[in-house]
Amino acid sequence: MESRVSAEVSFSVEAGLNMNNKNDKKQRLPTPVPESGPANPGRRRALRLLVAGLAGAALTGRTPGLANNRGSAAWERIEPARERLNGATPKDGAIKLDLPGVTQDGSAVPLTVEIDSPMSEDDFIEAVYLYAGGNPTPELLDVYLTPLVGRARFSTRIRLNKSQSVLALARTNRGEWLAGDREVRVTVSGCLSRDDTYDFDAVMRTRVRVPERLEPGQIGEVRTLIDHPMETGLREDGEGQPIPERIINEFRAEFNGKSVLKARLYRAISANPYLRFPIAPNGSGEATFHWTEDTGESVSESFRMETG
Amino acid sequence: MGLLGAGTLLAAGGLRVYAGRPSHAHVAVVGGGFGGATAAKYLKILKPDLDVTLIEPNRRYYTCPFTNLYLGGLRDFESLGHDYRELQEDYGVRVVPDFAEDVDVDGRRLKLAEGSEIAWDRLILSPGIDFRWGALEGYDEAAAEKAPHAWKAGPQTHLLRRQLEEMEDGGTFVLVAPENPFRCPPGPYERVSLIAHYLKRNKPRSKVLLLDSKDNFSKQGLFMEGWEEHYGEMVEWVGLSNDGRVIRVDPDRLEVETEFGTIHRASVLNVVPPQKAGLIAHRAGVTDESGWVPVDPNTFQSRKAPGVYVIGDATEAAPMPKSGFVANNHGKVTAAAVVADLEERAVPKPTWANTCYSVIAPEWGITVANVYEVHDGELREVPGSGGVSPSGAPADFRRNEARYAEAWYAAISQDVWGTRPPG
Numbered sequence A: 001m002e003s004r005v006s007a008e009v010s011f012s013v014e015a016g017l018n019m020n021n022k023n024d025k026k027q028r029l030p031t032p033v034p035e036s037g038p039a040n041p042g043r044r045r046a047l048r049l050l051v052a053g054l055a056g057a058a059l060t061g062r063t064p065g066l067a068n069n070r071g072s073a074a075w076e077r078i079e080p081a082r083e084r085l086n087g088a089t090p091k092d093g094a095i096k097l098d099l100p101g102v103t104q105d106g107s108a109v110p111l112t113v114e115i116d117s118p119m120s121e122d123d124f125i126e127a128v129y130l131y132a133g134g135n136p137t138p139e140l141l142d143v144y145l146t147p148l149v150g151r152a153r154f155s156t157r158i159r160l161n162k163s164q165s166v167l168a169l170a171r172t173n174r175g176e177w178l179a180g181d182r183e184v185r186v187t188v189s190g191c192l193s194r195d196d197t198y199d200f201d202a203v204m205r206t207r208v209r210v211p212e213r214l215e216p217g218q219i220g221e222v223r224t225l226i227d228h229p230m231e232t233g234l235r236e237d238g239e240g241q242p243i244p245e246r247i248i249n250e251f252r253a254e255f256n257g258k259s260v261l262k263a264r265l266y267r268a269i270s271a272n273p274y275l276r277f278p279i280a281p282n283g284s285g286e287a288t289f290h291w292t293e294d295t296g297e298s299v300s301e302s303f304r305m306e307t308g
Numbered sequence B: 001m002g003l004l005g006a007g008t009l010l011a012a013g014g015l016r017v018y019a020g021r022p023s024h025a026h027v028a029v030v031g032g033g034f035g036g037a038t039a040a041k042y043l044k045i046l047k048p049d050l051d052v053t054l055i056e057p058n059r060r061y062y063t064c065p066f067t068n069l070y071l072g073g074l075r076d077f078e079s080l081g082h083d084y085r086e087l088q089e090d091y092g093v094r095v096v097p098d099f100a101e102d103v104d105v106d107g108r109r110l111k112l113a114e115g116s117e118i119a120w121d122r123l124i125l126s127p128g129i130d131f132r133w134g135a136l137e138g139y140d141e142a143a144a145e146k147a148p149h150a151w152k153a154g155p156q157t158h159l160l161r162r163q164l165e166e167m168e169d170g171g172t173f174v175l176v177a178p179e180n181p182f183r184c185p186p187g188p189y190e191r192v193s194l195i196a197h198y199l200k201r202n203k204p205r206s207k208v209l210l211l212d213s214k215d216n217f218s219k220q221g222l223f224m225e226g227w228e229e230h231y232g233e234m235v236e237w238v239g240l241s242n243d244g245r246v247i248r249v250d251p252d253r254l255e256v257e258t259e260f261g262t263i264h265r266a267s268v269l270n271v272v273p274p275q276k277a278g279l280i281a282h283r284a285g286v287t288d289e290s291g292w293v294p295v296d297p298n299t300f301q302s303r304k305a306p307g308v309y310v311i312g313d314a315t316e317a318a319p320m321p322k323s324g325f326v327a328n329n330h331g332k333v334t335a336a337a338v339v340a341d342l343e344e345r346a347v348p349k350p351t352w353a354n355t356c357y358s359v360i361a362p363e364w365g366i367t368v369a370n371v372y373e374v375h376d377g378e379l380r381e382v383p384g385s386g387g388v389s390p391s392g393a394p395a396d397f398r399r400n401e402a403r404y405a406e407a408w409y410a411a412i413s414q415d416v417w418g419t420r421p422p423g
């Protein structure tokens, strides 16, 4: 696949400003200035990158996560998944992964994970681990759930370097392991590829949608997004210099100070990390969302939610 | 080969079954669009003694390509219409003006809406797309009468044009673009370009807003360059990460709601809805859970039903886009594969090409081109085979590209329908 050089696509980001009207409530830390590259703090700049997605992974030329024993279960082929299981055998096919069978844009592949669980205090899914064995680093996302989500289901967008199977492992509060996987074919389409530019002024801007009012026992839905390049550390800038890794690596959702969902994000989560998940609050109160960058910078937002 | 016996019309319990001539193979083709009409013609070119029946309900086919020029006031609608006279008169294709309702794969029969049946030895389906009504909340067939899709050429295209003509100066035209895959990846962007052209001329205080469920789109850099150059602030694109994804349509109020809760109100609302393969592909049982048709990449024979070939927009042929150019290529390659199969010869090694021209303003065109092949059993772009037009190209370069677009339209219409000059 060839890379193409073209004009900076800055127009889009400016013209597209269309902020959530809850923004005035936001407690936000100052936007960090990128440390590398031809930085020009204070002025908006677009960084010209090679190609979308993890294509820069070709720089590493190997896929450490993928062992050479085809034919075995997906969880057996991915080393960090085997380590995570630590000898346990998961119940295969117990996790539903919703992903397109074919995608022409490996830089943002929509993914929904769903597991059949009552999500009650004594029977719930406590953790979900996602892997893409064909990526330069297989880890995608670790998600820690609590009964406050009401349902074991969440969505995000991931980067897939090439055709491969995406694996999910899940652990119940009783220590049982579940697994599920799904093949995705990634095709490179010149019709869709573009130069990936990024507006650093928008970094760490958040969008959140929470239900303002729920009936008792009703499960609502939360959508969150944070503007962030999720720089993989595997790409070069226009001058051929490697761009250091810079990602959002943690997200937390709390209700009245208790964890609803916590996530560890890896570099294969798409730019502008998106998470959509259910919430089943036990009364009225405050929902708070925190994002943390690997630089240590963080952002939080809080919303009032009424029940009844 | 299982050829049927005597007669062209068999009486079977009062049922009219058309089977072609005895001892001649009979290929039925469903759909007289870019894919189907091409396949029918090239079957006869490659094997003149073949019996070919084309089933297409419309006596005149209007192309989606260049409807955006019509909407922008650059082209007359009738110039987009083509018919089947060449296929019938010059190539001996039997054209049946009917709608294929069902396929019996094992019995190799096609049921038509008017009640008759067609017995085939090989079947080619090129039904194009259908819409997933209701998949986008609030957007069903009734909603399309208020907020048109105009993603099939015909009454919907006229409706959208009328609404634009009636729109007040200072209004907002909103286009809602879907996730991949969908018919004509650059189509929504060409459409807003040419509608901006119309508004700039006639209603210069108006706005054009494109709400997108994607962060990347076809020829993005070139489109944005063209918008800036020709329309400045008038055109605004809001991508997925800027809350561009629409999750609900209110056709009565002409409002849409995005996933983070922004309400946009339109003067004219154009919704390009989520799509799937045309109905007959589902009836034939050749689609998968994506709603599209998986095919053998060498022949475009269905992976699920032997003897049934599917081409054009209905297929899962990524990375090839769902374009008329590609459907025309599918038609030729698959005609060759069907003839080889009937003659029990090896299937020739296929390649396909695509060029998508988009017109951003009069005399201002851009292009993406690629060549495709089968590699390790899968379709792919031939590495280094294509590309997009350069950015920052001078005006005469863009003018030439707009002229190539016109020439392409004339040439492909000629190739598919043998369109004669109006007269």
Ligand SMILES: Cc1cc2nc3c(=O)[nH]c(=O)nc-3n(C[C@H](O)[C@H](O)[C@H](O)COP(=O)(O)OP(=O)(O)OC[C@H]3O[C@@H](n4cnc5c(N)ncnc54)[C@H](O)[C@@H]3O)c2cc1C
Pocket: B030, B031, B032, B033, B034, B035, B036, B055, B056, B057, B058, B061, B063, B064, B065, B066, B067, B068, B098, B099, B100, B101, B126, B127, B128, B129, B150, B151, B152, B183, B184, B187, B191, B278, B279, B280, B311, B312, B313, B314, B322, B323, B324, B325, B326, B327, B355, B356, B357
């Ligand atoms: C706005 C717009 C602009 C476009 N611009 C371009 C462009 O510039 N260049 C380009 O290459 N492509 C363009 N396209 C894409 C192009 O229109 C499609 O890719 C092309 O039409 C696909 O061909 P097809 O044969 O698969 O389907 P179609 O051309 O849609 O043909 C399907 C035919 O099958 C018939 N049919 C369906 N079901 C049945 C049935 N059961 N029985 C009998 N007949 C049936 C239909 O009546 C129809 O005539 C554009 C599309 C749009 C919407």
